[in-house]
Amino acid sequence: xxxxxxxxxxxxxxxxxxxxxxxxxxxxxxxxxxxxxxxxxxxxxxxxxxxxxxxxxxxxxxxxxxxxxxxxxxxxxxxxxxxxxxxxxxxxxxxxxxxxxxxxxxxxxxxxxxxxxxxxxxxxxxxxxxxxxxxxxxxxxxxxxxxxxxxxxxxxxxxxxxxxxxxxxxxxxxxxxxxxxxxxxxxxxxxxxxxxxxxxxxxxxxxxxxxxxxxx
Amino acid sequence: xxxxxxxxxxxxxxxxxxxxxxxxxxxxxxxxxxxxxxxxxxxxxxxxxxxxxxxxxxxxxxxxxxxxxxxxxxxxxxxxxxxxxxxxxxxxxxxxxxxxxxxxxxxxxxxxxxxxxxxxxxxxxxxxxxxxxxxxxxxxxxxxxxxxxxxxxxxxxxxxxxxxxxxxxxxxxxxxxxxxxxxxxxxxxxxxxxxxxxxxxxxxxxxxxxxxxxx
Numbered sequence: 001x002x003x004x005x006x007x008x009x010x011x012x013x014x015x016x017x018x019x020x021x022x023x024x025x026x027x028x029x030x031x032x033x034x035x036x037x038x039x040x041x042x043x044x045x046x047x048x049x050x051x052x053x054x055x056x057x058x059x060x061x062x063x064x065x066x067x068x069x070x071x072x073x074x075x076x077x078x079x080x081x082x083x084x085x086x087x088x089x090x091x092x093x094x095x096x097x098x099x100x101x102x103x104x105x106x107x108x109x110x111x112x113x114x115x116x117x118x119x120x121x122x123x124x125x126x127x128x129x130x131x132x133x134x135x136x137x138x139x140x141x142x143x144x145x146x147x148x149x150x151x152x153x154x155x156x157x158x159x160x161x162x163x164x165x166x167x168x169x170x171x172x173x174x175x176x177x178x179x180x181x182x183x184x185x186x187x188x189x190x191x192x193x194x195x196x197x198x199x200x201x202x203x204x205x206x207x208x209x210x211x212x213x214x215x216x
Numbered sequence: 217x218x219x220x221x222x223x224x225x226x227x228x229x230x231x232x233x234x235x236x237x238x239x240x241x242x243x244x245x246x247x248x249x250x251x252x253x254x255x256x257x258x259x260x261x262x263x264x265x266x267x268x269x270x271x272x273x274x275x276x277x278x279x280x281x282x283x284x285x286x287x288x289x290x291x292x293x294x295x296x297x298x299x300x301x302x303x304x305x306x307x308x309x310x311x312x313x314x315x316x317x318x319x320x321x322x323x324x325x326x327x328x329x330x331x332x333x334x335x336x337x338x339x340x341x342x343x344x345x346x347x348x349x350x351x352x353x354x355x356x357x358x359x360x361x362x363x364x365x366x367x368x369x370x371x372x373x374x375x376x377x378x379x380x381x382x383x384x385x386x387x388x389x390x391x392x393x394x395x396x397x398x399x400x401x402x403x404x405x406x407x408x409x410x411x412x413x414x415x416x417x418x419x420x421x422x423x424x425x426x427x428x429x430x431x
Contacts, residue, residue: 007298008272011305017263018309084310085323150310153303154327 021150024080024087031076031147035140035170039177042136048177055176060109065173067102068191071095072169079144079162083151092158095165102169106192133194137171145209152210160206161199168195250318258313272301279325286329296332300325373423381416384409389417 002010021027049055056062074095081091144163151159172191202209253271260268276297283296303324311320374382387398388409395406404412 002298004276004294004298004301005273007301008269008276011272011301012265012269014305015260015263015265015268018261020261020312021310023312084312085307085327086315086320150307153307154324 021084024084025077027147028073028077028080031080031140031144031166032073032170034143035072035174038136038139039174042132042174043177046132052177060105060112061176063105064102064109064191065176067098067105068169068195069173070098070169071102071195072166072171072173074098075162075169076144076166079148079159079166082155082162083148083159085154089158092162095162095169098169099165103192132175133171136174137167137198140170141167149210152207156207156210157203160202160210164199164202164206165195167202168198250316253321254313254317257308257311257317261308261311261313272304275304275321276301279321282322282325283329286326287333292332292336296329299332300328303328369424370420373420376423377416377419380404380408381412381419384412385416385420388413 022030056065072095078091078094081087082089141163144167148159148163172195175191253275256267256271256274260271279297279300280293283293283300287293287296304321307324311317374385377385383402384398384404387393387401388395393401395409398404398409399406402409
């Protein structure tokens, strides 16, 4: 085993100047800007859905998009703040109110539009939706993973959960804008389901993923 | 074991006591020190090696006292301290000089110590230390029967290899010669030796793989 003074010497020898991280809010904003660019790109490729204005007038749909977006933004801020070792874990609660609004809104839509939910409804259409979801979500998740990689060495799991929620919220709010689907309750439920799945996966595999890109 | 708890006990308490007297009992001084550390880290981030060395040397006893409170085994304490130093080095760009240095350091160190404890706990659950009562006889040779039969199996497998591969493995792996020495002794080129060793090991693996599936 190397002795501690020797270790210190070797670390000192490797002490190149480093660029300090920018404040977490600025970094979160940078990531959200990237998400915005993704939106522009997706809209340029697929085009906004023609009935967007009409859909946004339906309160259930508008609240869904708004709450998902707020959840995503606040979760991103929480992830960037908590990824620093000396910040309070209480920041993790930041996206919770928006998340609750999102969930309650979907629950409400489900109850009021129960009759619209027919069993076995066009599940075949969902494959295109999955592809769009992956195309939007994967670059966002990868960027976030790399931007937060320093967290691997202290406490990756809460950061991964917040990060997963951020990606889920952003994609869930972007997709209905250009994806050509009716604003059926099914879509809303489906979005939230994906969000839950993504966040759970981030919690379960976050540590491993961060270790994979960790600084050495 | 060189570091039984009884031998570690007094030494630990010395470390702890001195740490407490300098760190926790004198908050004014602690404040000064962390301000000092904060400046050192800020300069280290800009590449000032002297400041970085001073910082690492000064935080080491502090980390040691912190680790000693969590970890009982003294040799593990030093491991944990080194782990924490490596982590501090790896994430030194996350320190914001506008904020106090102490909480940043303690958060990283604590996380590394707890991770280390967990890792050692897992290893301890899987491994059983080989102790005196596991030996059949006092003489050491009597406990090497397994090794002896393994050696025979390897020799038999080696005998089945083509001569070039056998020689390459014998010289490079069993007699631990360097590539240059083996090349001089056998007259084969280094590249040929490498290829022969690679093929030989592959064949051996095949032979033992077959035996493994048979038994």
